[in-house]
Amino acid sequence: MSTLNVDKLGMTYELPNNQSVEALKDVSFDLESGRILTLLGPSGCGKTTMLNIIAGFLSPTAGTVSVAGSRVTGPGQERGMVFQQGALFEWLNVEQNVSFGPRMNGADPTETAAKTADLLNTVGLSGFGQKAIYELSGGMQQRVALARCLANDPELILMDEPLGALDALTREKMQGLILELWDRTGKTIILVTHSVEEALFLGDRLFVMAPRPGRIEREYDLPFARLGLTEDPRGLKNSPEFVEKREEILSLIWDMEEEIMGRDGEAA
């Protein structure tokens, strides 16, 4: 069964100089329940635009998005969001951040408290419930963001460069945590990233997107996310299959960047 249907999605921005930019053109795909899809591509390829349309923060200029059969017209709690650092509520403590969704929805306080404790345990933050957000490291803050999103039990989790602001070591650990959560909860996840390695490692499906117009350039079905649940991540990332795919995608994106630079060069 597919959770997400994206049908002939288009997004055209009008620029002040009477020109327009096609951030997305004619993008269609289905995403089956329980998959983890990573979106990769040079800046301007429309990956964040697409995520924002699926989240319901932007209305597309063409096409439709449906989640579990119903059409997306605005934000909704069946689509959880995890942003890059800085989207937590720093005036609330860790526990209050995680329980925000259930509290806004008027859930039973006792149930919410139990669920919050459970989630904090899941993301490795038990005992940190009363801490203030600014007392936590960047990695721990992103753990809170993951728990906050899971508290509403969404169908689909959208992650917009969730690990983008973390240092390399923490980032690797957090990749492991995302895979573990994916496996444990069986959620459908879409993750936008700038890192080829991260896209390969976390995506059991991967779209490489291209700009002007924003589109899906190439699509992969990958074994690494599943393998990453049991195998050593460092070994996996150094395996010949992984390295080969990484180089392939890197040169693909490299060519796109060259092309963009070339085109801009002519225009100038």
Place this chain on the structure above:
Amino acid sequence: MANKFESTENLAAGYGQGKDGTKLIERRRPNRNSGAVARKTVTFGDGSAVTGNRNISLLTAVGLFVLWAVAEQLNLTDPTFFPGPVKTAEEFWLVLTTDSFDRTYLHQHVLASLQRILLGFGFGVLFGVPVGLAMGLSNAARAVFDPIIELFRPVPPLAFIPLLIIWFGIGEASKVIMLFFAAFFIMVIAARSGVLGVKLSKVHAAYSLGASKTQILRNVILPNALPEIFVGMRVALGVCWGTLVAAELIGADQGLGAMIWQARTFFRNGIVVFGIIVIGLIGVLLDQLMRKAEERFIPWRGRG
């Protein structure tokens, strides 16, 4: 498993410190070795290295006071024009303990001033914050209030006095309303910029978590704007206090401004001098109170 994650993050946090080279050096050279103290070599241009010196500050204050006292004792100045500390203290004691100067005790002057400022400032906050929030949240409110705010904001509050006296007389109302104007525009701007400063991802996150507009206003936008609102309140209180004294020069019987104005008419310059000192001290006190409130109510300020 949680522990495994934690240890790596601590390691990572250590790395983060390394970005600031100086800090790293300070950490790695503990004082217990050979008594060496880590020292920055670049201080000119590094604001954090300029800390002043408490002793020198104290010396300056004491020095000025001694100079003032010596000048009085040696009769270097005419006490009518420039009273010394003894003369000033005598006048202070007189107004503090008797009402012989203008049938008013010092504490009554202080209370009269504080009452005006609390009313004007209070109403300014009460009306300014909602208007500012609305301007940051709604096109209609922005359109309606923008010209009013932009036109009247640069006007010094004292410029309203002639009209206010014509409309409300020279009583309490015109002074309080003028202070209201002083605080109102500052609070509108502060609240508006507080709303505009809300990080979009926080609002988006709240919507995705199922919050309604009202819930987002109360639970996301208001707490997010609070630091800016507090800064606005501190500025507004300072401006109100400064404006108040000028306002009390016009037809007030009580209040610190009225007190020094009357003192001037009778050449009681000792009263003027301690009046200035009291006004300054209360101004500092109000600012300190606001700072304390800030620390108490918005500990997350600047840490978003």
